[in-house]
Amino acid sequence: MSVGAYLQLSIAVALATIALKAGAWWFTGSVSLLSDALESLVNLAGAMFALWMVTVASRPPDAEHPYGHHKAEYFSSGFEGILIFAAALGIVWAAVLRLLDPQPLQAVGLGLVLTVAGSVMNGALAFAMLRHARKQRSMALEADARHLFTDVWTSAGVVAGVLAVQATGWLWLDPVTAIAVAINILREGSSLVRRSVDGLMDARLEPEVLRDIDAVLARFRGPAIRFDHVHSRRAGQRRFVDLHLHLPAGWTLDRAAALRNAVEQALMSAVPGLRASIQLLPSDVEAHVDAVDVDETEDRP
Template structure:
């Protein structure tokens, strides 16, 4: 079984156990806030189950119908998880408002508090582990699952503090007030998750990654690479697709052009740890390129080099040679 699938499966099984523990805590205490936490755990289980399937599907090889692979299912998985989180938050708020109007007694608070504290600790550790692994495996699904568990852990710890406060003050209405606050916190985190997943589904640029790539290219540029433009970077799950245009001396033969393109490919592959696919289009230089071309001993140069154009996000992403910008 692939590492991603093992991690998600472990997360699913642990989420089921923790959900049962939270419902046990609710039946012991009859606390609306604990029921809120338990209800969110149902979302954890559903989300982990869908995440398992999406990671399985994303790992499938490219085929005729999916030439870029199946990686984008991970963005859809994160969207579903974020939507479920938002729904859970809304249900929590509605139930809590109802209990403010029709309160119920809370019993055995300390027993329930210990159980919730334990589940929060486990969720926090598991969420931290998933987020750390998502960076090495480059999986938005695992990252989403990890962030969701961290959110759950934070809400559980907040709930523990609230239950302790109720125990010492006997102000039972705080139970519903805490639940409402947790509900809004959960909705906010669900929104952040769905926002990121929608951006991925719509091929939104990862400006941080793209800026790092441009900086790396600028530091390692070769004189024959007169300019790079129309640079785009897209994520498909764990895969990254990069395409760009590179301006080369027009008199290079096909073998030389192929070698230069391969050099760019190799350079970027060393900088990016993930599986990367390139589409590099070679453009011939024009006389107007001479003033910023650094190639020495060029027999067709029509004017001397007068400037060096630093590659930046604003000039390499435009679909224009640099003299046109």
């Protein structure tokens, strides 16, 4: 299944879950079940936005965006993080009102059956999506799957809370559970926002990928051939590396270009999705670079 197909499926599941959980809230009057339903609403909005952004990310490069549109995925996880904050505030608001005016719960058995049914659907989908997201390195899909998992855990907490209200008769436990759900949602939201900021700030490639790049360069290194100024960055599923290839000044341009081409081919076949920019320079000439002189393949343990 493609990333897009998973996101479409997650929209369908979110719709069904919202109906089930809204029903659970409607029958019981429980604010903690309302908080659970609101979280599913966030899932729906997040999945729809992610689907749109994955569609944008998969567009080929154009004149306006010559490096492609991969970073669109980072908007998706950032947006979902912001939605989560809004949902958490709404839950706290409803819970505080209920704390001030406690209400007994109705039809608890029916409410819990509906909630559990929704959670089982979410859990199965989240598990399948997370596995696929890891394989495809899709930020949007991973954000969506992680969010679904949070939803399953919060539902479990809410079910336990509602059962405890029934067992003890402590009506305040229902809004307190809802506030706990809100705090948990906030934690997840802030980690999503942090991840998308990392992506937008051009974090370098993963250490294991840098090791692969270094291994390729080692094959070409020689007494007269040197690589330096290796800089990398990530943009969604696309990876970039820039580096210098220093050669003896006496080489013909033909010979230098052939070596450059071989290095580029080797890098691209070692690291899928990599775009390499290799600058050719004579051994004793250094290009003007504004970046700090950090060779990423050498400063790792």
